[in-house]
Amino acid sequence: MMLLIQYTLIFSSVLILVALGGCFSEHSGVINIGLEGIMVMGALGGALMMKLLPAGTAAPVMILLVVLAACALGAVYSLLLAVAAIHFKADQTLVGTAMNLLGTAAATVFVKAMNTAADVNNVSSIIQYIDAKRSFLVYINGFEFNWFMAITVLALVCSWVVLYRTRFGLRLMACGEHPQAADSVGINVYKMRYAGVLISGVLGGLGGIVYITAGVSEWMFENGVAGFGFLSLAVMIFGQWKPARIALAALLFGFFRALGNVYTGFDLLSSLNLPSALYNMLPYLVSLVVLAFTSQKSRAPKAEGIPYDKGLR
């Protein structure tokens, strides 16, 4: 039971972070399909930092540097989308898709090359971080508390405050809803959209490192992030682009994902004798069902996906 809660929380954290990232991007008016790729890049950044830092680095330093590395790489990678979609007015869905393909492929190539350089017989795309990962964990009465959970709560609160209580948030959302209106009152739509995409890169990258450290202590980059970027988009839509609702939606999806990891611990579930693949499919199946029923009513930012062109009226 404890394990189920623990996994639910950590997987929900991933979904919350990445969905919030998508939320910022879409509120600025840019659809970010590329979250999957951004996650992989963030994961790579974080994993490399864990690998490079010497054993025995103090936990707070480790946490800070790993988070920074993940965020930084995610942000840099998201610039691809920003430049292509905002500056060059490319089709946002296409750019995002390309980023997903590129993200996993580039990370795999990079890690393989790195592994092979260290040992010619090692052609795997695996990075191990079993020691470094311990810095993130605190055990409380058998519950494995992960500092990422705290960071997620912080990110959630900050997102809500930024979106609904600051000038930046008001202007950001205006750009996603009616960029011409924002422009007519002197808001630089391009700048705001860059900001939105970059924030999504930061949060997406962070989500990536949280995902690959949840439950395992090494990661094979060939696997990418197994559709979690897309699942986060589903969470974002189910959460109606609102932070609080995103958190609730993420808990739901996180729960089903966690079930796949720990169902063997429940007598009732294991006695059903269902194949494990079914449990692993659960979050994706749930997202299909949920979206099929709710997306009718969903209200996306109006201008999302449309490149802003000052000249058009």
Add this chain to the structure above:
Amino acid sequence: MEQPYAIEMLHITKRFPGIVANDNITLRLRKGEIHALLGENGAGKSTLMSVLFGLYQPEEGAIKKDGREVRIKDPNDANDLGIGMVHQHFKLVECFTVLDNIILGVEPCRHGFLQKADARKKVLDLSEKYGLKVDPDALVEDITVGMQQRTEILKMLYRDNEILIFDEPTAVLTPQEIDELMEIMRGLAAEGKSILFISHKLNEIMEVADRCTVLRKGRYVGTVEVKDTTKEELSRMMVGRNVEFVVHKEPAVPKEVLLEVEGLTVASKLHSNNAVRNVSFSVRAGEIVCIAGIDGNGQTELVYGLTGLEPVKEGKILLKGADITRAPIRQRSTGGMSHIPEDRHKHGLVLDYTLEDNMVLQRYFEPEFVTSAGFLKRRAIRAYALRLIEQYDVRSGQGPVTIARSMSGGNQQKAIVAREIDKNPDLLVAVQPTRGLDVGAIEYIHRQIVAQRDAGKGVLLVSLELDEVMALSDRILVMYEGEIVGELDPKTTTVEEMGLYMAGAKRKGA
């Protein structure tokens, strides 16, 4: 002594590829006056205002504010100079509150956090002072068009703008809201604000403006004192010839029944009641039947039901005797019904298609335009479009390959009228065909409608403009709350009597 000028636009020239939108135009706005800017669609009014608002840079000419030359590079500069604008299509974020929309861009903040309390007080004070009733906490998508416009005005006042530009502000308002707006504009001018009022509605200009500058085809025609001029003179300046406000038509000679509607009921999208309730009427060949009524009394839904845009709940529609109650739209169209829709952007045109493709939207499948293998005959389409453009005088930048979106509203409407009439229908359903058009275009479209009638077609006209109803119709049906509450003869009735029916104060028979 003459009042000083608040804004002077001197010898402004602005060119676009292919056309000179403004050719050496001079406009002087006095402090505290309401100055109308009059011109046909495409005369260069909007371009001139965009230059003043910093959206476009003129190639030649200068702008002076209070006698000093200024450069306006973007809307921020305009705002700093105290110039504000209510755009024809409102620039409001629909899912924001009224207050958020007003403060957007000039938010009162401490350390980046919004401080809305002060803003709210200022907005309420302004709203009180100028009689601009708004609910600051309502979402823009929930409020009436009139209140949205008041929000736009408050946006300017909140920024302490001294020069207020209204770009065709009455196009979207009901008659009552127009009266209110006129009152508000007078109040603003009395407080010392200078107002530029862009319009092509002569009645409104005569009523509210002090002076009027007229543009025609990008050129300056003249500036006149409104009290020294007449409607006829203004329209002559605008169009360049005498315009007839009266539609000439012979008495109708109705023949066989073309359209028969029995007990039609259409559900509403907005509420659970039916928008159209048990409506029966008929339209004969050779007559213009007009449906009058205040906006929102079921006219839109009635037309949706007739044309097949929405399913019919109950009742029967017969077109030339054939039951088309559940027929698909194409069958109605090929069966002899033409439709000039109320919303030309939504239902009339594919805005990002070319003009020629829009011209054949309902005919591309005919052998004239497509080979048996399914390939379009582009040359035939081009030739057809060229003929319609020529015959119906549809003006555009690049002829048949112009993207519909880039055309002026009047010419978009002409393109639709051309397409629908050229189909040679038996029944023409025209909904608000002259909405937002200038007198020249209105005159033209009215003539086309009468010509259709005289050619033995039936016309069902839905209009909110009482003048139009009285001028065109042979029979008037008044709709009120989804029902037809009266049938009137335009020759014997008066606008006042019609108004009573429209307001639901009087009803006859069924």
